[in-house]
Amino acid sequence: MYKTLLERFLGKVIRKGVLEVTFADGTQRRFGLPAPGFPEVAVRFTSAAAQRKIVHDTSLGAGEAFMDGELVIERGDVMEMAALLRGNSPWDRERDMREGSGLAEFFDRAATVVDGINRAARAKKNIAHHYDIGNDLYTLFLDRDHMQYSCAYWPHDDMTLEQAQEAKLAHIAAKLALAPDQRVLDIGCGWGGMAIYIARKVGAEVLGITLSEEQLALARERAQAAGVADRVRFELVDYRDLAARGETFDRIVSVGMFEHVGQAQFKRFFRDCAALLTHDGVMLLHTIGRMGSPGSTDAFTRKYIFPGGYIPALSETVAAGEQSRLIAADVENLRLHYARTLREWYKRCTVQKHAIVALYGERFYRMWIFYLAGATAAFESGSMCNYQIQYVRNRRALPLSRDYMAERETELLSAQPHPAIAK
The missing domain is CATH 3.40.50.150 (Vaccinia Virus protein VP39)
Structure with missing residues (x-):
């Protein structure tokens, strides 16, 4: 289920540039098309758990998967990966890319309020x-x-x-x-x-x-x-x-x-x-x-x-x-x-x-x-x-x-x- 949700997410987000993904089960998918100014990146998931984390919260899930070696960048680097994902949904030209699920966003706002007491x-x-x-x-x-x-x-x-x-x-x-x-x-x-x-x-x-x-x-x-x-x-x-x-x-x-x-x-x-x-x-x-x-x-x-x-x-x-x-x-x-x-x-x-x-x-x-x-x-x-x-x-x-x-x-x-x- 999480793999399917992730595929849908990436298929919707990546339009310019290319992201090649090897999922934990060994299947491969290619998202987007080559475009000037957009990188081509290849990544591999070493666990299904990493895919699940990203579905629940894009930023935290991707960050922890990358830190733990569960998201391996095989072509390009993390700077190009971030530029590819964010560059396809520029804030000043179209609707901003959501950072994970609505539930994750709710918890982010709640935690921000608590942290703000500081x-x-x-x-x-x-x-x-x-x-x-x-x-x-x-x-x-x-x-x-x-x-x-x-x-x-x-x-x-x-x-x-x-x-x-x-x-x-x-x-x-x-x-x-x-x-x-x-x-x-x-x-x-x-x-x-x-x-x-x-x-x-x-x-x-x-x-x-x-x-x-x-x-x-x-x-x-x-x-x-x-x-x-x-x-x-x-x-x-x-x-x-x-x-x-x-x-x-x-x-x-x-x-x-x-x-x-x-x-x-x-x-x-x-x-x-x-x-x-x-x-x-x-x-x-x-x-x-x-x-x-x-x-x-x-x-x-x-x-x-x-x-x-x-x-x-x-x-x-x-x-x-x-x-x-x-x-x-x-x-x-x-x-x-x-x-x-x-x-x-x-x-x-x-x-x-x-x-x-x-x-x-x-x-x-x-x-x-x-x-x-x-x-x-x-x-x-x-x-x-x-x-x-x-x-x-x-x-x-x-x-x-x-x-x-x-x-x-x-x-x-x-x-x-x-x-x-x-x-």
């Missing part, structure tokens, strides 16, 4: 699940200069990942309208790349906060090595606890952290940000988003990658900020920039396969590249995107024209370290 103790545990597995993994595939585990910015096609991440930092810093005498808060500072960049290029004082002990230790090392330890400090603290201390900052930046907040905490997040921001302050929120209406976190991502995470729609993000009278002064959709970033990460991970397997095992490696491939397909053909939202509390805090952003961005890309910073 109180402080659970938030630290959820962050540790992804970021405290060790810095060794991330040094294998992130950019060497800034260790940015977030969407890069690709204004030119011929850029390296390192150049694109540098361009992203300049793009964000320009929108913040930074000055040397300002205090800056970096919420979810990662390994310190954004904070160190601001201190080196502008000379401002920066506090970076994280819930990851692994990130904290390396961020402090990197700040010391960059010669900015006197202007940048890092703390292991939740943004909610920081807000309770009563400090204020001229600028707030948050890159790739809002995805971990959880739906139920959106209003609290913006309320605390408003309290932390001075009256003339500026905030820049850089987050993965969904281009449609609010949705849910799929079971694979929730179980293996980002427990407690949720990708917000623009509508619910802006609405939550409105509750604290934060003015959305500028909104940019980086539509395909994350797809390019993910492809670079995937390429580097495959090159470093033996090192990753030696650190974490074959099953982890398969999980990781499945995650990167699925995310890439979601940004190329699904509903995922990246938003940069600039907030102000005072409508007069910034120039009337957006021209200052481009001008400042150009200056930052060519600027030397600030004179106050030791070289």
Whole structure:
């Protein structure tokens, strides 16, 4: 029965490109037709259980089958398989592909609501699940200069990942309208790349906060090595606890952290940000988003990658900020920039396969590249995107024209370290 249901599903989905499937009973089927820009992939199931899992929940079932060696890709790779499946049902041109059964979708939504509660103790545990597995993994595939585990910015096609991440930092810093005498808060500072960049290029004082002990230790090392330890400090603290201390900052930046907040905490997040921001302050929120209406976190991502995470729609993000009278002064959709970033990460991970397997095992490696491939397909053909939202509390805090952003961005890309910073 499950084999028949899977055949029907694939026959309906795969129209462009080719998917050859060898089922667990040895029978073979070919779905789709060759088409320009679409890959040809061959897969083999080693168990009927894997076929059943995929019927029940496409993403989780396929992910676990691939991780366990029950779904073997014999021609092409997992990136091409994900692109083939998602590319046949692009979100922006036709009805989106369903992620499994209606029952699975119901449970995804219910679990997303529960995860969205995400109180402080659970938030630290959820962050540790992804970021405290060790810095060794991330040094294998992130950019060497800034260790940015977030969407890069690709204004030119011929850029390296390192150049694109540098361009992203300049793009964000320009929108913040930074000055040397300002205090800056970096919420979810990662390994310190954004904070160190601001201190080196502008000379401002920066506090970076994280819930990851692994990130904290390396961020402090990197700040010391960059010669900015006197202007940048890092703390292991939740943004909610920081807000309770009563400090204020001229600028707030948050890159790739809002995805971990959880739906139920959106209003609290913006309320605390408003309290932390001075009256003339500026905030820049850089987050993965969904281009449609609010949705849910799929079971694979929730179980293996980002427990407690949720990708917000623009509508619910802006609405939550409105509750604290934060003015959305500028909104940019980086539509395909994350797809390019993910492809670079995937390429580097495959090159470093033996090192990753030696650190974490074959099953982890398969999980990781499945995650990167699925995310890439979601940004190329699904509903995922990246938003940069600039907030102000005072409508007069910034120039009337957006021209200052481009001008400042150009200056930052060519600027030397600030004179106050030791070289």
